[in-house]
Amino acid sequence: MRSFAYRTAEDISQAVTTHGADDHVAYVAGGTTLLDLVKLDVMRPSQLVDINRLPLSEVETLDDGRLRIGATVTNTDLAHHPEVKARYPLLSQALLSGASTQLRNMATTAGNVMQRTRCPYYRDASAACNRREPGSGCDAMHGINRMHAVLGVSDACIATHPSDMCVAMAAIGATLTLEGPEGVREMAFNDFHRLPGEQPEKEHELRPGELITHVTLDTPVEGAGAHYLKLRDRASYEFALASAGAVVAVEDGMIREARLALGGVATKPWRAHEAEQALHDQPASIETFEMAAEAALQDAVPHEHNAFKIPLARQAIVRALREACKDAENANPQR
């Protein structure tokens, strides 16, 4: 592995100061993405700032009912946290469907938000990739693109965002707390990741030196059921071909509120707003779910090998909505 300097930080301000808003410095927590990509020569930091000693390992319920998650809470601990299991089952399911036991034990909340694409051309330093090397082209466009995105794509990049956790957060709604040289600010989770557009190398809205310190989940939709469905080439330890995270509240057979986000098919964690509009105030029926699925994929753009993802994602949406409605019924039998 290439050489780099290393420093621990004891508190947030020291971490930010040590980072120095230098493009060649990277924060490290779990290291599961970072060290993998350093070994591949895709990421080339000159220095790492270890944030594991920062007081960011707590999960706490705020007075307004929202759940505040520290940056270094591991995926395992978050998935099994009693508040997450009880109030945000979608997040727990999504986390446990991702990676392996060992990786979940290491990977952190903020690190997962910052997870890089698994596009094989991005991970191959000898391939053309606009995301890794701006202006170099995109070998995925006419290459083997079975795993690639159909939503949010551009002429420059069709790389899929790989995270399951982020799909759940996109559906639930969340706020990121960012701390950097210019102070602390907050950002809606769904504004954080960028579409590739003409600048796929700009993956997110972080300013130089900024650190994600917390992810705060919106209060759960009252009386809602939830389901995360992940479809993939093997039953475990595999990235999604298509996934759907649904949160649905039903009253008298009608959908009062629905949240839907998709994974495995888009260039960022994909909140399906059109589908949500198609669900709102409609009967909780398969016909409604199918219309929502149609709406979610209406702008999909396939490439040579990944057109199958469009019907696959539609099916994932229908099934996730159906299961979420069942879950809501079980939670609220009187409705």
Add this chain to the structure above:
Amino acid sequence: MMESSETSAQAGETVTVSLTVNGEPRQLQVTPNVVLLDALRDDLRLTGTKKGCDHGQCGACTVHVDGKAVNSCLRLAVMCEGRHVTTVEGLARDGQLHPVQRAFLEHDAYQCGYCTPGQMMSAAALLEDERIAADDASVREAMSGNLCRCGAYKNILEAIQDARRDVTAGTGEGA
């Protein structure tokens, strides 16, 4: 865990990392870019932990850090200051095999054996983790980060479920 002092190293500079390995205090002399896997094998000569893919995809390098199974190929040695590391060499205690080791032997839960140390470290951790259910499907899911190219999965599962009886009976050492 947090008692240790600040660590700062330039690229290529060797620093001392103090940690506990298999119950004994040890020191590593490493540059920042050395992963725990290589430090265990090359510096401490604990070669039971295997290097497979070196990218967190195969699980051959699984060890316990503070009781949790992790991929030692993706953990920097400098990040292990003050930590408690257990490798496959630390599973047996007082001349007695860990229940998982005994069960792997009895159930022939390997063929070439290369993935076996990692398999056993994951198995030992999951048997101590109350959050992982005891049914076969949950065990297979919890073990999915350990690949076996020989395909000994069936016997590995049987061995783990057999070892569970010893561990829950309180005869296990807990690793």
